[in-house]
Amino acid sequence: MRSIAVINQKGGVGKTTTAVNLSAALSEAGQRVCLMDLDPQAHASLHLGLALREGEKSIYDVLTGDTTLAEVRRQISQNLWVIPAHLDLAAAEMELAGEVGREVILRDKLVADLATYDQPPYDYLLMDCAPSLGVLTLNALTAVDEVFLPLQPHFLALHGLSKLLRTIDIVAQRLNPTLKLTGVVLCMYESGTRLAAEVTNDVEEFFSRRTTSPAVWSQAQSFTTRIRRNIRLAEAPSFGQSIFDYAPQSHGAEDYRRLAREVMGLPIGEAVTAELEARG
Ligand code: ADP
Ligand code: MG
Numbered sequence: 001m002r003s004i005a006v007i008n009q010k011g012g013v014g015k016t017t018t019a020v021n022l023s024a025a026l027s028e029a030g031q032r033v034c035l036m037d038l039d040p041q042a043h044a045s046l047h048l049g050l051a052l053r054e055g056e057k058s059i060y061d062v063l064t065g066d067t068t069l070a071e072v073r074r075q076i077s078q079n080l081w082v083i084p085a086h087l088d089l090a091a092a093e094m095e096l097a098g099e100v101g102r103e104v105i106l107r108d109k110l111v112a113d114l115a116t117y118d119q120p121p122y123d124y125l126l127m128d129c130a131p132s133l134g135v136l137t138l139n140a141l142t143a144v145d146e147v148f149l150p151l152q153p154h155f156l157a158l159h160g161l162s163k164l165l166r167t168i169d170i171v172a173q174r175l176n177p178t179l180k181l182t183g184v185v186l187c188m189y190e191s192g193t194r195l196a197a198e199v200t201n202d203v204e205e206f207f208s209r210r211t212t213s214p215a216v217w218s219q220a221q222s223f224t225t226r227i228r229r230n231i232r233l234a235e236a237p238s239f240g241q242s243i244f245d246y247a248p249q250s251h252g253a254e255d256y257r258r259l260a261r262e263v264m265g266l267p268i269g270e271a272v273t274a275e276l277e278a279r280g
Pocket of ligand 2: 017129
């Protein structure tokens, strides 16, 4: 099982859109996927049509009580499970603040969950994180093996990145030696603009300069697939659907399908060819 946290402490860069649609694309490709919503805004849950009612259990109950992951997990399609969040998750940051070992709660819950199966129940576990480096994000970093970093090609795209990389590095040293930043996803890409091209170069330069320093990002690759700006991706959440249910022929669907192939280590050219063939 691969476990991946989608992290950037900035809001509005494409974390949720990527966590939701990459999960959906991987599941469409036959992978069993579980998406965990670790953002108190609960955007990923809402994006997939899960608006929890008062009293329904969520990741909040898992992190602050005896509730198991299995009790809150819901299957929403053949290969896709969601562990939803609710606005009350915001209180968890405060409630956990004074607790000993608060960064490892999620990891322990995951280990306990996996121990109930002979085989891991999914191929991919993705976590959609909040735009902060608080206790929820630290729990994600402690529990996963990989981090994907969505970036918006913007002139401040790299601003604040050093802090994020330092945090990943510290968590790797103290809590989770297997943690690695493995992928950078360029989101809301405006192909053909000079800014997009410049920022893309800056990102590549930034990571190539870092290949000689800490091991946590020496394997970071910028995915070849860029997620183009596509209005369908922005519309899909209000219908409670992934891009594949909402607009399967859109550029957004095409890009996330392609990204999923890249994540799975498959050649990406074929996805495009198949797509074009399907359209006749
Ligand atoms: P984050 O989770 O990092 O805060 P979101 O994924 O919620 O970011 O994206 C921020 C906003 O941009 C949302 O309204 C989302 O629908 C929109 N958006 C994300 N990716 C794209 C894209 N490729 N094209 C158009 N709109 C996008
Ligand atoms: Mg989000």
